[in-house]
Amino acid sequence: MSLEGILMQVTVMVNGQNFTNDIEPRMLLVHFIRDVVGLKGTNVGCETSSCGACTVHVDGKSVKSCTVLAVQADGMSVTTIEGLASLDGEMTALQKSFQNCHALQCGFCTPGMIMAMESFLLENASPSEAEVRHALEGNLCRCTGYHNIVKAVLSAST
Template identity: 55%
Template sequence: MTQVSMTVNGKAVSGDAEGRTLLVQFLRETLNLTGTHVGCDTSQCGACVVHVNGKAVKSCAIFAAEVEGAEVTTIEGMANADGSLSKVQQAFQDHHGLQCGFCTPGMVMSATALLGENPNPSEAEIRAYLEGNICRCTGYHNIVKSIMAAAGQDTSKIAAE
């Protein structure tokens, strides 16, 4: 066990970690931030995506020790300062971009990262960017629509509710 320290959602935190302790375990088990989920063991589903120093990473494929000193943002840190939903979060609610909610934290983190890199992505760019985020409920229709809406695009012409 060694002690690791980092900033999570703007707050300095530290805790014990083994070499093999993954960031997602540190978040869920040490910090009790259970919004970040684990949906696979081959680093493909993306339910565990968080931001490390502003970049989307899979917290199941990085050791806590590697994040020493870094700025980490999780889904718990995504709402606005006044507690209201962020633009991306709000768009997901408005456009029914989630069902069971399990992949949702990773989707929101990836979508937010995408809009940071590319504020006005096309439908194809959104779909390509979500390659590492698997959703089994929504068929992606409303996720893509939510992200387009969060980017300020007119989604009224997209078929159906």
């Protein structure tokens, strides 16, 4: 049996808009977001669920989109970094806090950091510094700029 050409139709809501496409079952969610939907804010880092650059929200919880098949997100709601700000462009408290604390150097890890920490702050609105550092375990900043990232998360918490 050849699996060549077996496509499946999926409908994924990305940032409030439905995208219906025929895709290969093996397509990863991160490639669907970047190459089918065309949103490039979600980065591909390690593709082994280590670095966290591809973190998005699926049905409101942070996941690493390199380790989810796009077909598994069929019918689900995905939020990417592009979908966080309100329609008039007003950024979230955490995004502003990243800006104010200068919590980025090269910026490659930033979308994943913000998506992971938005989800974390929903689960724990007033974390300790140690809790923030532990929660950042799955997001690597290869500029090693963690201190300002931790400051930004703490300053966005209540």
